Amino acid sequence: MSAPVRITDPADPRLSDYTALTDVALRRTREVAEGLFMAEGEKVIRRALAAGYPPRSVLLTDKWLDAMGDLVRQPAVPVYVVDPGVAEQVTGYHVHRGALAAMRRLPLPSAAGVLAGARRLAVLEGVNDHTNIGALFRSAAALGIDAVLLSPDCADPLYRRAVKVSMGAVFTVPYARVDRWPHCLEDLREAGFRLLALTPDSDAQSIAQEAERNAGPTALLLGAEGEGLSRRALAAADARVRIPMARGVDSLNVAAAAAVAFYALTPREP
Amino acid sequence: MSAPVRITDPADPRLSDYTALTDVALRRTREVAEGLFMAEGEKVIRRALAAGYPPRSVLLTDKWLDAMGDLVRQPAVPVYVVDPGVAEQVTGYHVHRGALAAMRRLPLPSAAGVLAGARRLAVLEGVNDHTNIGALFRSAAALGIDAVLLSPDCADPLYRRAVKVSMGAVFTVPYARVDRWPHCLEDLREAGFRLLALTPDSDAQSIAQEAERNAGPTALLLGAEGEGLSRRALAAADARVRIPMARGVDSLNVAAAAAVAFYALTPREP
Missing domain, CATH: 3.40.1280.10 (SPOUT methyltransferase, trefoil knot domain)
Incomplete structure (x- = not known):
């Protein structure tokens, strides 16, 4: 894993993949247009990685840093660590699973x-x-x-x-x-x-x-x-x-x- | 139905059955203690009435007043009409089904x-x-x-x-x-x-x-x-x-x- 990067400013542009996750209309449009989707919680993130979806970045609260330290092996994938309060300000909800990953979509098969x-x-x-x-x-x-x-x-x-x-x-x-x-x-x-x-x-x-x-x-x-x-x-x-x-x-x-x-x-x- | 009563103040005590519906912990305790539950939307309210649960009151937005005018036949049951904004202030969410009924619980069978x-x-x-x-x-x-x-x-x-x-x-x-x-x-x-x-x-x-x-x-x-x-x-x-x-x-x-x-x-x- 790349060295975790602590972010304290909810407006930090590196967190832009994670903004306004509760705005369904916005996210539906944005995620498809940007070839992005969100995996939430350790089990689901691991399954997305195992299925071959490439991660763009990972967002963790401190509590999850140890448990998920092995998660992302590619050094080029940034891991952002934030306080739960910052996570909530960015996403719009209390991220009780403590971990989100912004993943890249793959082309759909025919x-x-x-x-x-x-x-x-x-x-x-x-x-x-x-x-x-x-x-x-x-x-x-x-x-x-x-x-x-x-x-x-x-x-x-x-x-x-x-x-x-x-x-x-x-x-x-x-x-x-x-x-x-x-x-x-x-x-x-x-x-x-x-x-x-x-x-x-x-x-x-x-x-x-x-x-x-x-x-x-x-x-x-x-x-x-x-x-x-x-x-x-x-x-x-x-x-x-x-x-x-x-x-x-x-x-x-x-x-x-x-x-x-x-x-x-x-x-x-x- | 009793004559609908328009209420414009979200703090009106007549609306107290409907307060803070999104506060799960509060409502779980309160509803059981007070022998109360909430039915939401026309179909579900009609089914609760058909099953014999006695209504305490009904809360409607204007749009639903005509469609649900026949709903409560007992003249003693108050029907409160509020603007969608007031409904949201009282309940804590956008009541998109436009109708809530506060119902009385019945004793559970053995x-x-x-x-x-x-x-x-x-x-x-x-x-x-x-x-x-x-x-x-x-x-x-x-x-x-x-x-x-x-x-x-x-x-x-x-x-x-x-x-x-x-x-x-x-x-x-x-x-x-x-x-x-x-x-x-x-x-x-x-x-x-x-x-x-x-x-x-x-x-x-x-x-x-x-x-x-x-x-x-x-x-x-x-x-x-x-x-x-x-x-x-x-x-x-x-x-x-x-x-x-x-x-x-x-x-x-x-x-x-x-x-x-x-x-x-x-x-x-x-």
Whole structure:
């Protein structure tokens, strides 16, 4: 690690990657434009580094300096040490995990790139909530989804909250953004995937029945909390599947529904 | 509805139920001590009323006055109308759902009371995160869990965030707090429930196998994010069950794990 640099002035330009982290609108624009994202907390920072994302700098409070001294091995990466009060003034919140890393984004792979070799896909349409995106990736990683495709209006998986909720799964589950939505779904079908649209509609078939009948490559389409999948996406699917619900309950949260669906479509252990 | 009362002074004592809603420590203590909880947003407020919780008062911004005019039919329940700025000064945040209701708590049923007639229970140990508690209740309602039991250190299902994340499911899924933890688990066994402890341990049996073998009354024990179930709770169970995970991933979020487990233990449709 490079020698830690103590900074006491919240306006120090070396801290500019970390300013106003609670301003969602600002950060969403800025981070994508600058090819930057934030990893927060020791575990998530280590996972980002292990996944090959290059660090721009690290911001630590004193308490974390010893525990994370081994974190950044490249001498060219600055490590800034600040008081908790300075951290709060810069970021806009109390950084209770005590460590932030400004990381460089890598070029996103193409959809064709993430499909190669994949057998189980999640395809998200309009999932624009960072917590839900993060939770979906965490479940995808745990339940053996090979890759995720995102419609153009999905939230950024590398936004700080999504990264945190995913516990770093956004670094390990390959994903791509697709354009020409929903026409690109035809490309999936041509690539051999059966397209399943998850819906709460009671006339869809149960997902367990679908899982029993089909063991081939599968792409599960998931819509946003609230609206669900668009009519065009539903129409483009090969089958509509549902999770059986107790009477009178309208729906599961999209992240819970996704976890159940990923599980239901997992080939059973013998 | 009683005639709406316009209030312009954030310090007006009639608004005291709504003060400092973002101060979690204060509200946790105060709401339980005063037998009060907060419902937020039209849908959740309607669900609280439908479930029989008596309102103390309603706080609306002008925009919501028409849409929610029919909400409170008891003339004795005051409806306060405030500007969004006043709402924010009182509560401490921007009330973008535009409507809050201060509701009266009802006496919690006993554990024996919620068990009567139940066949599928969720038993939560140390789940102290309001978002997770809320998400668990929402999934429990959707996936046919009959009742929830809470260890003494679980978070309050009627805390504002839990209520909101549950979409009101905390009003419809019966729950009770148990004492003598974990000895009370013996009472469940005596009442005929098979106790299943959910764990990520790879030597536990898969939950799908358990579901195939046993169709009787079941109590699923779930621990907190991070630590999981205590050794005592694990020891008290009849069997340990796991959700098969992809290689190298340590765990699902507790709410996602619960949703998957509730689904996996649901009797399949013919």
